[in-house]
Amino acid sequence: xxxxxxxxxxxxxxxxxxxxxxxxxxxxxxxxxxxxxxxxxxxxxxxxxxxxxxxxxxxxxxxxxxxxxxxxxxxxxxxxxxxxxxxxxxxxxxxxxxxxxxxxxxxxxxxxxxxxxxxxxxxxxxxxxxxxxxxxxxxxxxxxxxxxxxxxxxxxxxxxxxxxxxxxxxxxxxxxxxxxxxxxxxxxxxxxxxxxxxxxxxxxxxxxxxxxxxxxxxxxxxxxxxxxxxxxxxxxxxxxxxxxxxxxxxxxxxxxxxxxxxxxxxxxxxxxxxxxxxxxxxxxxxxxxxxxxxxxxxxxxxxxxxxxxxxxxxxxxxxxxxx
Amino acid sequence: xxxxxxxxxxxxxxxxxxxxxxxxxxxxxxxxxxxxxxxxxxxxxxxxxxxxxxxxxxxxxxxxxxxxxxxxxxxxxxxxxxxxxxxxxxxxxxxxxxxxxxxxxxxxxxxxxxxxxxxxxxxxxxxxxxxxxxxxxxxxxxxxxxxxxxxxxxxxxxxxxxxxxxxxxxxxxxxxxxxxxxxxxxxxxxxxxxxxxxxxxxxxxxxxxxxxxxxxxxxxxxxxxxxxxxxxxxxxxxxxxxxxxxxxxxxxxxxxxxxxxxxxxxxxxxxxxxxxxxxxxxxxxxxxxxxxxxxxxxxxxxxxxxxxxxxxxxxxxxxxxxxx
Numbered sequence: 001x002x003x004x005x006x007x008x009x010x011x012x013x014x015x016x017x018x019x020x021x022x023x024x025x026x027x028x029x030x031x032x033x034x035x036x037x038x039x040x041x042x043x044x045x046x047x048x049x050x051x052x053x054x055x056x057x058x059x060x061x062x063x064x065x066x067x068x069x070x071x072x073x074x075x076x077x078x079x080x081x082x083x084x085x086x087x088x089x090x091x092x093x094x095x096x097x098x099x100x101x102x103x104x105x106x107x108x109x110x111x112x113x114x115x116x117x118x119x120x121x122x123x124x125x126x127x128x129x130x131x132x133x134x135x136x137x138x139x140x141x142x143x144x145x146x147x148x149x150x151x152x153x154x155x156x157x158x159x160x161x162x163x164x165x166x167x168x169x170x171x172x173x174x175x176x177x178x179x180x181x182x183x184x185x186x187x188x189x190x191x192x193x194x195x196x197x198x199x200x201x202x203x204x205x206x207x208x209x210x211x212x213x214x215x216x217x218x219x220x221x222x223x224x225x226x227x228x229x230x231x232x233x234x235x236x237x238x239x240x241x242x243x244x245x246x247x248x249x250x251x252x253x254x255x256x257x258x259x260x261x262x263x264x265x266x267x268x269x270x271x272x273x274x275x276x277x278x279x280x281x282x283x284x285x286x287x288x289x290x291x292x293x294x295x296x297x298x299x300x301x302x303x304x305x306x307x308x309x310x311x312x313x314x315x316x317x318x319x320x321x322x323x
Numbered sequence: 324x325x326x327x328x329x330x331x332x333x334x335x336x337x338x339x340x341x342x343x344x345x346x347x348x349x350x351x352x353x354x355x356x357x358x359x360x361x362x363x364x365x366x367x368x369x370x371x372x373x374x375x376x377x378x379x380x381x382x383x384x385x386x387x388x389x390x391x392x393x394x395x396x397x398x399x400x401x402x403x404x405x406x407x408x409x410x411x412x413x414x415x416x417x418x419x420x421x422x423x424x425x426x427x428x429x430x431x432x433x434x435x436x437x438x439x440x441x442x443x444x445x446x447x448x449x450x451x452x453x454x455x456x457x458x459x460x461x462x463x464x465x466x467x468x469x470x471x472x473x474x475x476x477x478x479x480x481x482x483x484x485x486x487x488x489x490x491x492x493x494x495x496x497x498x499x500x501x502x503x504x505x506x507x508x509x510x511x512x513x514x515x516x517x518x519x520x521x522x523x524x525x526x527x528x529x530x531x532x533x534x535x536x537x538x539x540x541x542x543x544x545x546x547x548x549x550x551x552x553x554x555x556x557x558x559x560x561x562x563x564x565x566x567x568x569x570x571x572x573x574x575x576x577x578x579x580x581x582x583x584x585x586x587x588x589x590x591x592x593x594x595x596x597x598x599x600x601x602x603x604x605x606x607x608x609x610x611x612x613x614x615x616x617x618x619x620x621x622x623x624x625x626x627x628x629x630x631x632x633x634x635x636x637x638x639x640x641x642x643x644x645x646x647x
Binding site: 169 | 381384386389393394404405478497
């Protein structure tokens with residue numbers, strides 16, 4: 001225990017190791033706290049990106065430095081000029097690097113800083129705290145996208161695609177938080193650019209497709225109810241039904257659609273079909289409109305049906321006038 | 324006394340050396356590029372020259388300063404350990420100062436900017452350096468007009484091809500889009516696709532409305548050339564720009580804008596034939612925007628009108644309508 005310089009050397013090695021690699025967590029949480037203090041945070045998500053294989057270049061830096069010290073001391077330094085205490089210090093440093101670094105790295109790759117990415121939404125934009133797998137001075141800790149630079153978003157295969165202003169897009173894994181992400185994006189008023197989401201089957205919540213069908217049908221009934229007086233005046237009936245591939249009697253990938261039919265005297269005159277979802281072998285395309293846009297789209301379609309009927313009624317009248 | 328003085332001297336000399344060295348390795352590159360551009364301007368006739376940021380627009384990277392602090396700490400540690408040796412102190416100072424300057428230079432704007440120049444002989448591309456030292460990778464790439472014969476545009480990338488083989492990709496600023504189309508049309512390079520695939524946010528609606536008016540005026544002028552032929556067939560053309568969305572929703576999903584040519588019967592004004600020519604089609608995130616400009620556009624419209632005329636001539640006279 002009287003060899004204090006050796007222990008200080010080991011402590012210095014651990015400290016340096018921590019400053020090189022472990023401090024990633026420190027800096028990241030400092031930046032995170034700063035954002036929480038300065039901005040009104042709406043939601044935070046943690047996305048596990050899994051294990052990265054341990055790469056040699058990460059471990060090389062402190063060890064290389066230690067070996068450099070070692071070589072300088074034992075090869076180039078004139079004996080006696082350096083002093084016993086300092087020699088013991090470097091011995092402790094190199095020893096700690098050789099013995100303790102590898103277990104520390106095995107601990108490091110299990111930490112959340114190493115594995116997970118953190119996405120923090122606030123009023124002004126969204127910050128992506130990237131996973132930190134290198135040394136503290138390399139790469140970037142946080143990427144930021146402010147809503148002023150964002151044109152809209154769409155949903156594709158496990159990712160949210162943020163469209164940038166004026167060009168390009170940013171692909172961001174949602175890690176299973178798709179619905180929560182969309183709720184926040186709706187809250188900040190970001191528009192969805194593409195009305196169909198492409199999702200993997202495993203991402204879908206149970207009954208999500210059935211719920212979607214039920215929601216669209218319910219809303220279609222509401223919309224049709226709104227046109228009740230027009231329908232009565234024209235003597236027509238508009239009916240919304242949910243149809244699927246089996247009812248069409250064709251062999252194909254499973255899909256379901258909404259059929260808005262215009263009925264006159266128990267006969268279907270016109271119809272508009274609208275795809276609700278389709279399964280392309282594990283990749284599902286589903287209608288991803290929020291309630292307001294869904295209502296608008298249904299209203300458009302019902303209105304089109306009624307317009308068509310009005311046109312149809314209008315034509316013979318004009319011909320009658322010609323006679 | 325002399326020892327400590329030499330350490331200080333070593334320190335200052337090492338720092339100055341590192342500064343000069345990194346200025347030579349990374350710092351002179353903007354100067355070299357502007358020299359090359361100047362030389363190019365005296366050598367060849369430059370039609371157009373512009374630059375573009377290669378970093379994705381809109382994403383901010385917070386510069387990582389942790390490395391600086393750690394570097395300073397390591398340097399202090401080395402000074403504490405080897406304070407007696409001017410050589411080692413000098414080496415450590417030179418190393419850390421170089422790394423420091425390198426980081427500053429690499430983060431500078433120049434290293435993310437690509438420049439290009441269109442001349443009479445070809446295209447000169449000055450790629451973004453991304454922190455490369457001065458001796459690595461060529462500083463300029465030349466593509467002769469003889470090496471390319473066709474192009475297409477995807478987003479903000481111009482892809483040049485020869486014999487359907489990809490030759491080179493050139494990024495450009497969204498604001499230079501129209502200018503580039505004009506230049507490429509002047510070079511008489513073939514378009515590989517009639518429409519360009521561009522980002523919707525890149526599409527300038529207000530310029531497009533003006534262009535729509537211009538194109539419809541031009542279409543009518545061209546149609547006047549075919550007036551006699553239409554009359555011979557007892558037909559009258561009806562021409563205009565159509566949209567399936569109101570103007571302020573032209574960026575929305577499924578929004579389209581197209582030219583429509585209806586061919587009507589001269590007496591009854593009954594529609595005999597309808598033909599369309601797509602101008603703009605958006606899928607929400609990406610849009611297809613016709614990239615025909617100038618003479619190319621005139622040629623394409625004329626060919627379309629001629630085809631419609633042929634088709635309506637082939638249709639012949641309609642059956643006599645029976646009116647009771």
